Amino acid sequence: MPTDMPEVIFHNGQITTLDKRNPVASAVAIKGGRFVAVGSDEEVLALANGATRRIDLQRRRVLPGLFDNHTHVIRGGLNYNMELRWDGVRSLADAMDMLKRQVAVTPAPQWVRVVGGFTEHQFVEKRLPTIDEINAVAPDTPVFLLHLYDRALLNAAALRAVGYTKDTPEPPGGEITRDAQGNPTGLLLAKPNATILYATLAKGPKLPLDYQVNSTRHFMRELNRLGVTGVIDAGGGNQNYPEDYEVIKKLDDAGQITVRLAYNLFTQKPKAEKQDFLQWTSSVKYKQGNDYFRHNGAGEMLVYSAADFEDFRQPRPDMPPNMESELEDVVRVLVQNQWPWRLHATYDETISRALDVFEKVNRETPLAGLNWFFDHAETISDRSIDRIAALGGGIAVQHRMAYQGEFFAERYGARAAEATPPIKRMLEKGVKVSAGTDATRVASYNPWVSLSWMVTGKTVGGMKMYPERNLLDRETALRMWTENVAWFSGEEGRRGRIEAGQFADLIVPSKDYFGVPEDEIAFLTSDLTVVGGRVVYGAGVFQRFDDNPLPPAMPDWSPVRRFGGYAAWGEPEGAGRNSLHPARYRSMAACACGTRCGLHGHSHANAWASSVPASDPKSFFGALGCSCWMA
Numbered sequence: 001m002p003t004d005m006p007e008v009i010f011h012n013g014q015i016t017t018l019d020k021r022n023p024v025a026s027a028v029a030i031k032g033g034r035f036v037a038v039g040s041d042e043e044v045l046a047l048a049n050g051a052t053r054r055i056d057l058q059r060r061r062v063l064p065g066l067f068d069n070h071t072h073v074i075r076g077g078l079n080y081n082m083e084l085r086w087d088g089v090r091s092l093a094d095a096m097d098m099l100k101r102q103v104a105v106t107p108a109p110q111w112v113r114v115v116g117g118f119t120e121h122q123f124v125e126k127r128l129p130t131i132d133e134i135n136a137v138a139p140d141t142p143v144f145l146l147h148l149y150d151r152a153l154l155n156a157a158a159l160r161a162v163g164y165t166k167d168t169p170e171p172p173g174g175e176i177t178r179d180a181q182g183n184p185t186g187l188l189l190a191k192p193n194a195t196i197l198y199a200t201l202a203k204g205p206k207l208p209l210d211y212q213v214n215s216t217r218h219f220m221r222e223l224n225r226l227g228v229t230g231v232i233d234a235g236g237g238n239q240n241y242p243e244d245y246e247v248i249k250k251l252d253d254a255g256q257i258t259v260r261l262a263y264n265l266f267t268q269k270p271k272a273e274k275q276d277f278l279q280w281t282s283s284v285k286y287k288q289g290n291d292y293f294r295h296n297g298a299g300e301m302l303v304y305s306a307a308d309f310e311d312f313r314q315p316r317p318d319m320p321p322n323m324e325s326e327l328e329d330v331v332r333v334l335v336q337n338q339w340p341w342r343l344h345a346t347y348d349e350t351i352s353r354a355l356d357v358f359e360k361v362n363r364e365t366p367l368a369g370l371n372w373f374f375d376h377a378e379t380i381s382d383r384s385i386d387r388i389a390a391l392g393g394g395i396a397v398q399h400r401m402a403y404q405g406e407f408f409a410e411r412y413g414a415r416a417a418e419a420t421p422p423i424k425r426m427l428e429k430g431v432k433v434s435a436g437t438d439a440t441r442v443a444s445y446n447p448w449v450s451l452s453w454m455v456t457g458k459t460v461g462g463m464k465m466y467p468e469r470n471l472l473d474r475e476t477a478l479r480m481w482t483e484n485v486a487w488f489s490g491e492e493g494r495r496g497r498i499e500a501g502q503f504a505d506l507i508v509p510s511k512d513y514f515g516v517p518e519d520e521i522a523f524l525t526s527d528l529t530v531v532g533g534r535v536v537y538g539a540g541v542f543q544r545f546d547d548n549p550l551p552p553a554m555p556d557w558s559p560v561r562r563f564g565g566y567a568a569w570g571e572p573e574g575a576g577r578n579s580l581h582p583a584r585y586r587s588m589a590a591c592a593c594g595t596r597c598g599l600h601g602h603s604h605a606n607a608w609a610s611s612v613p614a615s616d617p618k619s620f621f622g623a624l625g626c627s628c629w630m631a
Contacts, residue, residue, distance in 0.1 A: 065229025077216030121461025235266025
């Protein structure tokens with residue numbers, strides 16, 4: 001046991017350390033942001049002196065802090081306070097009620113934005129709103145709604161704001177749907193390139209710098225609430241370095257980062273990718289920064305010719321013949337400068353072609369020691385997994401199929417979806433593999449949805465995708481979110497376990513992760529989140545230890561002030577009432593309606609079948625149906 005007096009001791013817990021030499025403990029001591037002792041209460045408390053802070057864990061389950069291998073926190077933080085999040089909302093009726101109420105408080109010329117993190121399949125109604133329904137609740141306020149990577153819905157006010165008319169040309173790789181007169185309807189489709197969706201979103205107002213700082217702090221706080229203590233930021237389109245990193249740098253300088261962040265640099269200019277990386281490798285040193293904010297290499301976009309957009313409503317795109325030459329040019333720059341990289345790749349056809357390039361470069365300049373990896377890899381083959389392992393690479397998987405599984409199965413069949421991605425095979429073959437979310441535009445930032453997906457094999461819509469042979473046990477899934485991620489950030493042995501010498505990051509889930517029924521894993525949150533020994537989030541009996549008070553979300557009309565984040569937790573008896581508790585959700589799903597109103601109770605589904613004077617009895621505008629949110 002060390003002789004240094006610890007700054008804080010957490011004791012009387014049931015600690016899952018993931019350290020195979022010391023798998024369980026009841027207490028930890030922390031000094032200088034790291035664990036200095038892990039053991040029994042008797043052993044660890046004996047290290048305390050009068051200045052040591054002691055926190056009783058109340059015999060609760062304790063886990064290492066969760067670490068997302070792929071997310072977009074920097075971009076997400078800049079916009080979080082402006083976005084109405086439908087993540088985790090289980091009813092379209094509830095979601096539309098949230099939209100209506102947000103429209104009422106959003107001043108001109110601001111927009112109401114619902115930017116990803118949900119799928120129509122999570123709603124009991126199993127559909128998206130129509131543009132007519134959005135127009136009915138928002139006749140004058142622009143509304144932009146992004147659904148996965150496949151479409152965006154804009155109301156009439158948003159079309160006016162972005163200037164789309166019958167004279168607007170069709171975008172490459174996308175479609176502006178039009179009526180019989182050629183006027184845009186408000187539906188934008190990725191076919192399969194999502195550029196039109198993101199370019200349209202980029203036309204909206206932005207927050208000023210001080211609001212972006214506030215917004216990023218609130219987003220990190222939301223991640224802490226869910227037990228996230230670290231992320232790898234995968235860059236993103238329209239996220240320029242160093243301009244868009246100013247906010248996170250300010251927070252780092254002020255000691256206000258509560259989610260450790262390693263960032264990759266993502267090229268922004270087609271046909272100029274090599275120039276981007278020549279410039280960056282000459283000005284940015286790999287791993288420059290500190291334990292809370294530092295560089296992590298290149299990607300996830302290396303060259304645009306290798307980007308296989310994953311809209312499973314569209315056929316698989318073939319990469320152009322110039323992919324290999326352009327990719328090779330960039331990879332050679334990275335290898336020469338000893339920068340690791342990550343490469344977005346959905347389909348095995350893309351992965352196998354990229355591996356041809358990596359193997360060619362490796363023959364001349366070995367890749368050994370570079371922690372490079374593929375992202376996503378939904379349809380990767382056994383042969384490609386073996387090739388990655390032979391080259392010493394890795395695979396970072398995300399829970400995108402929890403949101404898109406129904407669309408994948410519809411196109412390729414249920415059999416093809418049984419191992420998409422084949423996580424179990426990756427682990428069996430010994431390749432480096434870890435888990436994350438790819439939040440915020442395609443999937444939610446909630447780590448428990450990912451853990452649930454790997455353990456149960458179910459989408460957020462309830463479809464069983466994976467047979468038992470392809471599922472992970474809870475400990476293996478947890479390792480995918482903790483110690484396994486450390487390799488992908490170049491921090492093996494420094495984080496991911498509750499072990500002396502590692503970063504002092506831990507969480508206390510709202511219920512015992514190892515004890516709750518499988519279908520309740522996705523409903524977990526964190527009651528205590530600790531980063532570097534500091535309590536950055538506390539709830540319930542741990543609220544009084546919270547060291548991370550925040551000012552209110554800015555601006556004052558921010559959806560975060562009313563609804564909070566995932567599943568509208570800010571209104572537990574309002575917008576979140578059907579989404580925050582598994583028992584309530586199961587009751588709601590059983591009767592197939594989203595709300596209970598004073599007039600109709602839970603009889604919405606029955607009303608759909610009645611002979612009412614309405615053009616579409618199943619529409620929200622049916623005389624008795626789920627139009628209750630319109631009141």
